[in-house]
Amino acid sequence: MKLTNWIVYRIFILLLVFGVVSVVFLWALNPTSSQSQTTFAIFLSIDLVVFAMASYIFRVTKWNEEVRRFPLLAGCIALLILLYVGLTV
Amino acid sequence: MSGSEDDASKEAGRVERLAGWFDSRLGLSHELLRPAPRYSINPFYWLGALAVVAFVIQGISGSIMLLYYVPSPATAYASTLYIFQNVSYGQFLETVHLYTAYAMIMLAFMHMMRGFFVSVHKKPREIMWVTGMVMGFVTLGFGFTGYLLPWTVVSYSATKVGTAMISALPAPISSFINFLLVGNGGDAGQLLRFFDLHVVVLPAVLLVLLGVKMYMLETHGVSEPVTGGTPEPKKGGRLIPFFPDVSFYLLELAALFGAAMLLVSVLFPLTLPAAYSPAAAGASVPQPDWYFLWIYQIIKISAFEQAGLTWALSFVALIFVLLILLPFIDRGETRRVSRRPWFVTMGLVFVAEVIVLAIWGRQTPGQVIPNAQALLVLGGTALAVSIISLNAFRLLAGRSSNAARAAPPPPTLSTANRIHSASVWASIIFVAVLGLSAFSIGGLINAVVTMGTYGVSELELVALAFSAAMLALSVLGACFLLYRLDLGRGRIKRRVKAFEVGWREP
Numbered sequence: 001m002k003l004t005n006w007i008v009y010r011i012f013i014l015l016l017v018f019g020v021v022s023v024v025f026l027w028a029l030n031p032t033s034s035q036s037q038t039t040f041a042i043f044l045s046i047d048l049v050v051f052a053m054a055s056y057i058f059r060v061t062k063w064n065e066e067v068r069r070f071p072l073l074a075g076c077i078a079l080l081i082l083l084y085v086g087l088t089v
Numbered sequence: 090m091s092g093s094e095d096d097a098s099k100e101a102g103r104v105e106r107l108a109g110w111f112d113s114r115l116g117l118s119h120e121l122l123r124p125a126p127r128y129s130i131n132p133f134y135w136l137g138a139l140a141v142v143a144f145v146i147q148g149i150s151g152s153i154m155l156l157y158y159v160p161s162p163a164t165a166y167a168s169t170l171y172i173f174q175n176v177s178y179g180q181f182l183e184t185v186h187l188y189t190a191y192a193m194i195m196l197a198f199m200h201m202m203r204g205f206f207v208s209v210h211k212k213p214r215e216i217m218w219v220t221g222m223v224m225g226f227v228t229l230g231f232g233f234t235g236y237l238l239p240w241t242v243v244s245y246s247a248t249k250v251g252t253a254m255i256s257a258l259p260a261p262i263s264s265f266i267n268f269l270l271v272g273n274g275g276d277a278g279q280l281l282r283f284f285d286l287h288v289v290v291l292p293a294v295l296l297v298l299l300g301v302k303m304y305m306l307e308t309h310g311v312s313e314p315v316t317g318g319t320p321e322p323k324k325g326g327r328l329i330p331f332f333p334d335v336s337f338y339l340l341e342l343a344a345l346f347g348a349a350m351l352l353v354s355v356l357f358p359l360t361l362p363a364a365y366s367p368a369a370a371g372a373s374v375p376q377p378d379w380y381f382l383w384i385y386q387i388i389k390i391s392a393f394e395q396a397g398l399t400w401a402l403s404f405v406a407l408i409f410v411l412l413i414l415l416p417f418i419d420r421g422e423t424r425r426v427s428r429r430p431w432f433v434t435m436g437l438v439f440v441a442e443v444i445v446l447a448i449w450g451r452q453t454p455g456q457v458i459p460n461a462q463a464l465l466v467l468g469g470t471a472l473a474v475s476i477i478s479l480n481a482f483r484l485l486a487g488r489s490s491n492a493a494r495a496a497p498p499p500p501t502l503s504t505a506n507r508i509h510s511a512s513v514w515a516s517i518i519f520v521a522v523l524g525l526s527a528f529s530i531g532g533l534i535n536a537v538v539t540m541g542t543y544g545v546s547e548l549e550l551v552a553l554a555f556s557a558a559m560l561a562l563s564v565l566g567a568c569f570l571l572y573r574l575d576l577g578r579g580r581i582k583r584r585v586k587a588f589e590v591g592w593r594e595p
Contacts, residue, residue, distance in 0.1 A: 031177040041181060041355045045348035052344040055337045062334065082352075 008067050011076075012057050018079065019050040042086035049078055122307065122331035129311045130329075130338055136200035137221070140228070141299065142343040143193035146350065147231075148292070150186040158238070160284035162276045165240035166364040173361055183361075184354040190232060192350060194380045197228045205415070205436045208424035209312045215416035217305045222413045224298045227291055229380065234287040236378055237280065245365040246375035252279075254388065257398040315424045374455035383443045386450035390463040408439075426516075430482040434475055437520070441474045441527035442467060449531060462538045469534055470527045477523055477567060484571060519570055526563035532556035 022043045029036040029043075053075040060067050129135075157176055159168045172179040201221065204210060210218035237248040255266045270286075272278040329335060363369055377385050384405050387393065393401035411418065419432055426433055445466065449458075536553040540546070 034180070037178045037181045038355050040178065041351040045351040048344040048348040048351070052341040052348075055341045055344070059334060059337050059341075063329070 008057055008061070011072060012054060015050050015054045015057075019047055019054070022046045022050070038089050039086055042082055042089065046079060046082045046086065049075055049082070053079075122335075123310060124328040124330050125311060125335045126313075127327050127329055128314050129335070132342060133203055134311055135339060135342055136196050136203060137302075138339055139342060139346050140193050140196040140200060142346055143189045143196060143350075144295065146189045146347065147186055147193065150182050150189070151288070153182055154186065155288065160238070160280055162240060162280055162365075165238060165280060169239040170361060180358055181354060184357075184359040185350060187359055188353055188357075189350055190235065191379075192346075194228055194232055197225050201225055201412075202436065202440060206426055206433060207312065207315045208419070208429065210416040210419065211422075211424060212416075214305070214309055214312065217302060217309065218416050219413055220298055220302045220305070222409075224295060224302065226409075227295045227298065230291050231287060231295075232378060232380055234283040234291065237283045238287065239361065240280065240365050241362040242365045242369040242373050243362045243376070246370050246373055247377045248283075250375045250385075251377065251381070254398065254402065257402055259399075313424075315426060376450075376454045379447055379451070382450035383446035386446040386453075386458070389450070389453075389456065390458045390460065392460050392463075394457060427482065427485050430479060434478040434482075437478050437523060438471045438474050440520075441470050441524060444524060445470050445527055445531045448528065449535065452535075459538075459542075462535070465534045465538065466531050469530050473530050474523055474527055477526065481519065481571065515570065519567075522563050522566045522570060525559060526567065529556045529560035529563055533560060 026040060026043050026047070029040055031040075053072065056071060056075075057067055132139075154172055157168055157172050157179075159165065169183070172183060174180075176182070204218065204221070233248070233251060236244045238244070252267075252271055255263050255270070257263070258266070270279065270282055272282055274281070376382075387405060388398060388401045390401070419429075421429070423429065449466065532552060533556040536549050536556060540549045540553070
């Protein structure tokens with residue numbers, strides 16, 4: 001299903017903000033704690049998923065193709081789950 | 090013109106001159122990598138690239154571990170344990186290093202089998218295939234040499250089994266491999282050789298081979314889709330520049346792959362087995378890592394015990410030689426899967442046998458496999474897969490001839506894309522169903538033979554019931570898939586309808 005441009009742009013901006021915040025969070029972790037090893041991995045994977053989604057939007061928009069709902073929805077759900085696990089672990 | 094504008098234009102001129110100077114020397118403005126066709130934006134086209142991503146992750150994690158690891162029998166285990174316990178994120182590093190190694194081997198295997206099924210080895214990519222096969226062996230070499238380095242009881246025992254098998258090879262080959270891997274320096278010499286191979290020699294060889302393969306990829310481009318047969322521009326498709334379009338797509342794949350690796354490493358963190366000692370080694374059953382289990386299981390068949398070991402190794406070597414020489418054996422012009430039933434069936438049998446042997450080997454550590462059992466399991470798997478695959482080909486051939494008779498109007502590009510996508514998914518599901526049926530048959534035969542040999546047990550009864558249920562499920566799945574693939578035009582649906590109304594086909 002086609003997403004309208006304004007939704008896509010807002011998702012793109014949100015992804016960038018989300019990515020920056022998680023990078024800042026990564027730098028704030030205590031690397032000597034074994035507990036933070038799990039948090040580090042989860043937030044790094046959040047960053048990678050954010051990058052993949054942002055890149056997908058950039059690429060598909062550049063090709064004048066439709067940004068499909070499924071990849072964005074799946075990515076957002078994955079991000080929310082990862083964020084929840086990262087903050088509660 | 091004001092003074093500030095003048096300065097700005099002079100500044101821009103200097104920057105342009107500088108950029109031009111570098112460009113004339115380095116050729117930066119030329120495209121480094123050729124544009125790729127639109128159809129190559131598909132993960133299956135980039136499995137090899139993902140294996141390279143895994144190699145890069147291993148390079149980074151391995152380089153950090155190199156700062157702490159000491160390659161000598163007295164300190165190898167202690168330094169590995171030190172990384173686990175004292176280095177920041179050490180356990181995580183070790184886990185990521187191991188799992189990306191597993192992923193690299195799995196991706197290399199999938200890349201090879203995809204190439205086999207869609208015939209990328211055919212003219213003009215024969216040498217690319219041979220190079221890729223050698224890269225695959227180097228990847229296995231990484232696994233073999235890296236496994237020993239932690240100096241655990243598991244890794245030491247498995248490596249000793251591997252090196253002992255080498256002595257069964259003909260003298261010149263075994264002497265050379267012994268010199269390369271073992272030397273005369275005892276355990277210390279062997280560990281140092283494995284370390285050197287793992288850290289210096291194999292990465293260098295792999296990088297050179299990667300360069301050769303990239304050069305050939307630049308020369309020939311990615312392979313055309315098997316359903317087409319004509320180059321992309323003639324099909325109305327388009328070429329897309331490598332940078333930033335294809336490179337961003339590859340980065341997306343790499344990011345998702347990296348995220349998956351990180352999460353798997355968090356979910357299943359590695360635990361270090363006990364250190365090697367002769368007493369501990371005597372108490373444990375040697376077992377290679379999963380990617381060598383299929384070879385190990387072949388060697389455990391009782392016919393190949395003792396003097397037969399050379400035959401077993403020769404048989405495995407023959408499989409590898411046939412795979413390397415595939416472009417010179419499978420020389421037919423057609424690349425379409427539907428027109429290569431025998432080669433595709435042989436590929437499916439190979440995949441099914443490798444999976445069955447690996448799982449079977451995992452379940453029977455150290456046990457010698459009776460000849461009858463091996464014949465039943467391996468023969469049964471090969472027979473089941475061959476029958477299903479060849480019948481599927483027969484059915485598809487009937488469908489295509491029916492379709493040719495019906496002579497439908499030429500499909501539009503979007504319809505063709507949808508049909509292609511449906512075919513890809515149908516093939517994936519079909520291979521999964523084949524794999525499941527192969528497991529089930531193997532499990533069923535194994536449970537029956539085990540009960541016949543060691544008596545009935547509750548566990549074996551459960552295994553028997555489970556295998557039977559899985560077999561039934563896979564048969565039903567295969568029937569359903571074949572019925573759906575019939576698309577209402579073929580013989581199956583006609584016969585089912587005929588059965589419903591009590592009519593017999595003349």
